[in-house]
Amino acid sequence: MEANRFEAKMRELEYFHGLRLLQEAWAVVRVDGRGFSQLTSDREQAQHR
Numbered sequence: 456m457e458a459n460r461f462e463a464k465m466r467e468l469e470y471f472h473g474l475r476l477l478q479e480a481w482a483v484v485r486v487d488g489r490g491f492s493q494l495t496s497d498r499e500q501a502q503h504r
Contacts, residue, residue, distance in 0.1 A: 476482055
């Protein structure tokens with residue numbers, strides 16, 4: 456898939472691009488995707504070494 460088509464497809468999924476948070480507020484972000492579980496597992500194991 457060419458870059459411009461990919462970017463357009465991803466922008467369709469950006470529901471909150473205009474959302475702003477207060478400076479002192481905590482943000483909770485859910486990140487899903489292929490390989491994300493492996494990434495977090497590897498990072499957690501690295502912290503305990």
